[in-house]
Amino acid sequence: MRAQVTLFVIIAILIVSSAGAIYYISSTASKSVLARETAIINSVPEKFRPAENSFISCLKTKASDALTILGSQAGYIYLPDTDEGSDFMPFSNTLDFLGLNIPYWWYVSGNNIQKNQVPSLTFMQNQLKTYMDNNAKSCEDNLRLLEGFNVNFGTPQTSVKINDNYVSFDIAYPLNIEYSNENIAVPKQSFDISTQLGKLYNTAVKIMDKENNNSFVEARTLDEIFLYPEIPSTSLSFECSPKIWTKTAVQESLKNVIVSNIPFIKIKGTNYGKSQKYFEINVGNTDSSIRASVIALTNPFKFEVIPSDGELLKGQQVIGDGENEALDYIKNLFCISSYHFVYTVGYPVLIQLNDENGYMFQFPFQVLIVNNQPKEDKAGGAGYAIEPELCKFKLAKETINTLTSDEQGNVIPLNDVDISLKCISTTCEIGRVQKNSIDTTFPQCVNGFLIARKDGYYPAKYQVSTNIENQEFNLILEKYLNFTLNISVIEQDGKIRSLNGRETVVIGMTNDLKGHNLNLIYPSETNANLLSGDYSVKLSLFEKGTFNLAGQKVNQCTDVPQGGLLGVIGLTEEKCFDFSTPDLKLDQVFGGGAEFSINVEKGKSLHMYLLKTDTPKNVDELNAAYDAAKAASLSANFKGPEIK
Numbered sequence: 001m002r003a004q005v006t007l008f009v010i011i012a013i014l015i016v017s018s019a020g021a022i023y024y025i026s027s028t029a030s031k032s033v034l035a036r037e038t039a040i041i042n043s044v045p046e047k048f049r050p051a052e053n054s055f056i057s058c059l060k061t062k063a064s065d066a067l068t069i070l071g072s073q074a075g076y077i078y079l080p081d082t083d084e085g086s087d088f089m090p091f092s093n094t095l096d097f098l099g100l101n102i103p104y105w106w107y108v109s110g111n112n113i114q115k116n117q118v119p120s121l122t123f124m125q126n127q128l129k130t131y132m133d134n135n136a137k138s139c140e141d142n143l144r145l146l147e148g149f150n151v152n153f154g155t156p157q158t159s160v161k162i163n164d165n166y167v168s169f170d171i172a173y174p175l176n177i178e179y180s181n182e183n184i185a186v187p188k189q190s191f192d193i194s195t196q197l198g199k200l201y202n203t204a205v206k207i208m209d210k211e212n213n214n215s216f217v218e219a220r221t222l223d224e225i226f227l228y229p230e231i232p233s234t235s236l237s238f239e240c241s242p243k244i245w246t247k248t249a250v251q252e253s254l255k256n257v258i259v260s261n262i263p264f265i266k267i268k269g270t271n272y273g274k275s276q277k278y279f280e281i282n283v284g285n286t287d288s289s290i291r292a293s294v295i296a297l298t299n300p301f302k303f304e305v306i307p308s309d310g311e312l313l314k315g316q317q318v319i320g321d322g323e324n325e326a327l328d329y330i331k332n333l334f335c336i337s338s339y340h341f342v343y344t345v346g347y348p349v350l351i352q353l354n355d356e357n358g359y360m361f362q363f364p365f366q367v368l369i370v371n372n373q374p375k376e377d378k379a380g381g382a383g384y385a386i387e388p389e390l391c392k393f394k395l396a397k398e399t400i401n402t403l404t405s406d407e408q409g410n411v412i413p414l415n416d417v418d419i420s421l422k423c424i425s426t427t428c429e430i431g432r433v434q435k436n437s438i439d440t441t442f443p444q445c446v447n448g449f450l451i452a453r454k455d456g457y458y459p460a461k462y463q464v465s466t467n468i469e470n471q472e473f474n475l476i477l478e479k480y481l482n483f484t485l486n487i488s489v490i491e492q493d494g495k496i497r498s499l500n501g502r503e504t505v506v507i508g509m510t511n512d513l514k515g516h517n518l519n520l521i522y523p524s525e526t527n528a529n530l531l532s533g534d535y536s537v538k539l540s541l542f543e544k545g546t547f548n549l550a551g552q553k554v555n556q557c558t559d560v561p562q563g564g565l566l567g568v569i570g571l572t573e574e575k576c577f578d579f580s581t582p583d584l585k586l587d588q589v590f591g592g593g594a595e596f597s598i599n600v601e602k603g604k605s606l607h608m609y610l611l612k613t614d615t616p617k618n619v620d621e622l623n624a625a626y627d628a629a630k631a632a633s634l635s636a637n638f639k640g641p642e643i644k
Contacts, residue, residue, distance in 0.1 A: 051175075051179070052177070054143060055139055055143055055189065058138075059173075059189055062131075062139065063167075063193055065131075069131070071360050071361040072100065072102070072362060073100070074102050074103050074361075075123070075201065076119060077130070078127060078130065079103060080094075080117065086111065087429060089111075089302060089346070090300040093107060095348050096299075102363070104117055105364065105365045106118075106211070107366040121162055124197075125161065125162055126160075128158075129159065132156065133158050136173060137153075140153050150177075151176065152178075154175070156172070158171045162198045164199045165198070165199065166195065167193045168190075169191055170190045174186070194357065196359065200290065200353045203267070203283070203286055210282075211365060215374035216265070217349055218367055220261065220262065222372065224261055225343055225345075228253070230253040231257065232341050244314050245314075246312060246313070258298065258347060259297075262349065263293070263294050264279045265281060267286060268281060268282045269287070269288065270287070271288050271290060290353055291354045293351070294351060295351075297347060297348045301345075304345075306341070307341070310459070343372055345369045346366055346367060348367070349366075350362060391443055393443060394440075394442055394443050395443070396441060396469045397469055398464075398466060398469070398471050399471070400419055400430075400450065400475060401436060401474045401475070402415070402417040402433045402437070402476075403476045404478065414454065414457075414477055415435065417432065417475075418453045421443065421450055421464075423445035428442075428443055445466050445467070448464060450462045450464050450473060450475060452477055454477060457478060458480060458531055459477070478531055481532065483530060483603060485525075485526050485606055487507075487610065490609055492611075493637075505521070505523075505610065506519070506539070506542065508538040509535045513534065528606065531600070533599070533600060538593070539595075541590070541610055542588040543588065543589055543591045544589075589616065590613075591613060592611050592613040592628075593611070593629030593632065594609065595629070600643070601643070606642075606643055607641065607642040607643075611638060613625040613629060
């Protein structure tokens with residue numbers, strides 16, 4: 001708990017206010033609000049009133065400071081004990097907003113427990129009481145500076161009541177004031193501060209209840225995921241180029257969409273201009289004098305998406321029926337690429353409420369989507385909602401060294417490498433190597449795999465058993481060799497030419513020994529990251545034209561978390577989805593290719609050649625063209641690849 005609130009925090013709070021000056025005094029209050037204060041002052045003989053006026057003015061300033069802090073910190077003056085987040089769920093129990101820590105009203109802790117921190121009216125009144133009891137004594141100095149007055153003070157005991165339009169303060173703070181050989185006893189100080197704290201708080205509770213019961217922010221976030229094309233969700237694609245995204249790009253796109261759209265949400269009945277009904281949220285009776293703002297933040301940000309291949313999200317090509325190799329190959333390249341991505345997303349939303357005088361009450365809560373479901377995973381995918389049990393219990397201490405080779409073949413240390421442990425179907429993030437090695441604890445796993453990743457390097461994978469302590473493992477990452485690609489076409493008469501504007505080449509390269517696969521579309525992609533060693537290469541030439549394919553029914557299967565406890569520990573099950581594809585008229589036609597092997601070592605450029613075939617007009621001609629391309633390396637006109 002905080003023992004006190006400094007002047008610097010008060011200044012920070014004043015800066016945060018969207019209304020400008022939050023600080024206010026009772027000069028703006030109505031006569032009814034001033035009545036109790038006036039009665040106290042009038043009960044004091046006129047000669048003693050300068051002291052009483054000075055004392056009440058100071059107490060009112062302290063009370064205004066307390067209300068400002070309380071409103072800016074979601075009903076808290078003294079913050080709750082810190083509940084730290086984790087790598088799995090990066091939310092603590094407070095939101096860091098412009099340097100101000102604001103307690104969440106709803107959040108998920110680092111160990112995946114849902115928690116509420118909504119203060120009651122009684123709690124807030126006690127926070128104000130404690131603040132006044134702790135800070136009222138500083139007002140005694142004001143009276144000690146008054147010439148001719150001698151004042152003796154008792155101990156302050158504050159009582160606070162929050163009303164809709166004002167807050168009442170009664171401070172039992174006995175004063176004995178001496179002046180000109182006379183004295184008077186003043187047993188207590190009473191005054192009201194004109195602020196709609198009670199009304200703002202009641203509105204805030206209604207908003208939080210609506211969010212907890214209806215998840216209105218999550219619903220609009222899910223709409224954004226499914227509506228914006230830069231965020232892949234579920235679809236079929238009929239494009240030649242495989243659909244590929246990166247997690248980083250999708251995450252940044254989602255952040256931008258959230259920040260741009262969520263602030264359009266309006267609380268129906270409050271003070272705002274025109275708005276689309278889609279963004280209006282009915283939380284019950286509200287007041288048109290209140291202005292409500294919804295602020296979406298992306299720090300911290302929880303983001304997971306499945307299925308994925310490391311950093312890549314890929315559409316899955318529909319497999320053919322196996323009866324016609326050439327036709328199946330064309331289908332895989334051209335027709336249907338399906339994708340169904342499942343998201344887990346969390347981020348903070350801050351609600352700011354302002355009354356007519358500019359007083360602000362604000363509170364944050366965490367937005368949470370789990371496996372494309374708001375807050376609660378109704379689809380049974382608990383394996384992605386909860387950190388796998390295996391990863392929580394790290395018992396065995398091990399040492400990992402990460403290495404690579406320089407151009408001369410010398411083994412050297414490699415830093416900034418991310419380490420994970422895959423055990424059956426569960427992957428646990430271990431940490432990042434910063435100084436050549438990392439000494440840390442691991443979950444116990446028999447015949448698991450250590451995986452090391454770093455941009456620009458091929459991931460290293462090493463089978464280990466971490467049920468034995470104090471082992472040391474060396475993971476060697478191979479740096480990619482970057483080549484500039486150039487592909488030429490060999491005509492049937494032996495002439496060699498470059499691609500024309502109507503042609504593209506699908507490139508497939510596989511290094512079986514090192515398990516490295518690469519797929520590119522040339523000339524859209526002209527750079528290739530390769531490893532040293534032998535690659536089998538398949539080049540397929542396509543040119544603009546027309547080719548018809550009949551529709552088909554396809555079945556696509558993927559691994560999803562099992563329901564119940566099995567999903568919690570990371571076990572999966574296979575689920576399949578049926579898709580029907582229409583008859584297709586492709587706008588590109590297979591026109592040639594080549595298959596060959598190549599040994600990659602040092603170099604900067606890779607020049608490859610393929611054989612042009614007759615353009616097929618039907619399935620039989622397609623089969624002939626496909627067979628000719630497969631046998632291109634046997635042709636007298638064929639030219640092998642060149643590395644320079």
